[in-house]
Amino acid sequence: MARVLKVSGPLDFAAVREEAGVPDEFPAAVLAEADQVAADPPLPEHDATDLPLVTIDPPGARDLDQAVHLTRTAGGYRVSYAIADVGAFVALGGALDAEARRRGQTVYCPDGRTPLHPPQLSEGAASLLPGQLRPAALWTIDLDADAEVTAVDLRRARVRSRAQLDYASVGQQVPPELELLPEIGRLLEARARERGAIELGTPSQEVEPGPDGGWTVVFRGQSDVEGWNAQISLLTGRCAARLMLDGGVGVLRTLPPADPGAVEALRRLAPGLGVDWPAGAGPGEVIAGLDPAQPRHATFLDAAASLLRGAAYTAFAGPTPAQPGHGGVGAPYAHVTAPLRRLVDRFGTEVCLALAAGQRPGADLLAALPELPGLMAASDRRTHEVDRAVIDLVEATLLADRTGEVFDAVVLDAEDRRSTVVLTDLAVQARCDGRLTPGERVRVRLTTADPATRTVRFAAAGG
Template sequence: MTRALLDRDAVLAAGLGAIRSEFAVPTGFPPEVLAAAEAASRRVPDAHRDRTAIPFVTLDPASSTDLDQAFAIEASGGDLLLHYAIADIGWFVEDGDAIDREAWARGETLYLPDGKAGLYPPVVAEGAASLLPDGPRPAIVLTTRIALDGRGRIDSVERALIRSRAKLAYDAVRPADLPPDFPEIGRRIRAAEAARGATQVDPPDQEVVHAADGRLTLAFRPLLESERDNAALSLATNMAVADLLYAHATGLFRVMEGPDAVAVARLRGEATALGLDWPAATTLAEFERTLDAREPAQATMMLAIRRAGGGARYEAYRADVVPWHAAVAARYAHATAPLRRLADRYVLDAALAVANGRPVSEATTQAFARLPKVMATADARAGRIDRAVVDLAEAAMLEGREGERFTAVVTDIDDRGVRIRLTDLPILARVDAGGRAPGDTLTVRLTVADPAARRITFVV
């Protein structure tokens, strides 16, 4: 499944530069935003309770410095209390100031293989607001009570001063570094997912990495167990926040429809293309649970399933609509990554208000009305960048192989033609091939592999 990318004449570097230009990825922040952030970073937290005695830790990629979340776990009878501290970026940003205006223009942090374009300036996102272990930091602490069956509800929300005990890394963390109940709380949350019928798919990351010989390789990186357990904490908290806000007739929710019959039929074609056995009597949910991200073909299938839904989006609270996220099989909100997503700052503000018997501010209510469009624009831009990066990597992977023949399987047919997946490489393409049906096997010839144009072309 992996293959060396020869990267002639540093086409990936040049191609990534072209992507940054094409999508106007910011290279920094305007001087007035930097000046405002520098001043804001010196703001002393004075509305926060002292929770520095709680043994919080963070768990992230080793290189991360914009740390949104820290956690601690304690037993409470048969329940477990998840204390989830979220970076209090709202303490450093005032509605309408220069930092806020720039964040609304960006919407979210953009990620490319050669670096990111942050939502907030580094002096706050990677300094004063980040939950680094070098001193007390202001946070919004969401305490969620996790029952034996894995269901959670918010116990309290408060502004607090916390002190992280350690900056733990996914690939180096040891069980002794984590709270004793960390495995158990993850087990409970995953059991509740299964009981709800949530999508049991954790697709791997697809990365361009350096092989032992120095060449670039396109590879899958399955999620580590520590990543899955950490994601469970965020999932449980976000669901509990969504329930809290919905009960108080307010909020901004993440919603998503599940794959329809056409999408499921397309997925069956994908499975055939990848050589995977999906019996006709087996449902998508049942099939999902058989997949292993450590196997390249199955990892590719997991990615296809994740992309097959109607697309996640944001919706503000409406009295006549129950917000639902099909993949989660529950109400769901984004509250746990405010350093990377604009919407989370306002969701946290609303949760802080309603949990403490206060009305949601007019500024936050107005933001909920505006955010779906702003976040949709930001998400779409990020998605186009991700697609462009994949197109670049695929073209680089195939460069020099023009004229070669490949086996492919038809996965779908629509008004744009026949969609195929190569059986030996994780590549999707389209060809002009009439009279075909999903599941048919084709032999195709590569005619164009142009990294500069991010284009590959096949003919039957």
């Protein structure tokens, strides 16, 4: 979406991170351990350097978790997905492990990132950078002609990525290495709809560096290439969950099925927003046919987020959890594809490697699993707090001298006398006082824009 908000000059994002308790510098013992393992990277015996793997990431990324190769087979397709083998570098119980547990995940801010692991690993020896020999957890997933899984293999392997690609360039012209990505991606999307998966695809607010040294806030939707690439990751996460459930041990990313009451409330909202909900269709089918660029569809998608509440990490060693599924994916699912940036993925990968080899995970690994849900919940809260505070700061700074002005907006949600609105011409989303109706186009007056408290508030202006 094209609405852009621009702010010139420096902003104190470091204060945002400090307020949220984001760890800053790495302790000396952690850096020393990272230097030691980075100097002599462990390489598995299995050689898969003949695979023409490529990575797809935002431009300039250095923490490259995944490399992919897609090929056609007699019965369908083969997905080769190499994941950075962080477990080969980070020993359980060591200084690196303890620091990663303290951090939980990489935190991204407009002025840089606070990594989960020291840069000599996350952007160096463990990253799947092009042309470099690297250890990886190599998933080989065979699909039939409809993109249903027929076989899965997982093992440690040495790999070498051929190229580092970005979403924009692949979107303009799909390179030969990825010529099957649109075909497989669309098939996986179709299977997801059949499972009842709920994939919102709503534009997100993002803060980016501006050309003049300032900052911009934009609403950014997911491109087709990003969506297809995400399907490869989701496929791998579903295969990981299946391994864990069959083996009776693991850590799942879980989300309860949509509450029937929330589904019915969304169904009642649809006609007023011009959304067609055919008889017998599930919410995932309805959502898949919407265009987030249309304000009323975006409003409906924002309301549909109520269907995806209660996400958690569920660790188990024994009986299958009472609720093992993920309502958004429409199947059991586990995080294993971003170990450079998310703590739980390293542990999930280690569990899967053991199970795929016909072994029980080691005692140290089993002992660590129960801690992961709490560690990840804490780091998720911290990251969400930083993300929201960064956007609030930029919004409040831009609008600080415009109090009293009237703007066009669309109502996203409404509760009694307080609503959430998104401005039509700027990438601003904020609370608004007044009785409003979701999906309604309204005029709102800016009543508060305070950078010190990072607060923006509107009131219904009428007219």
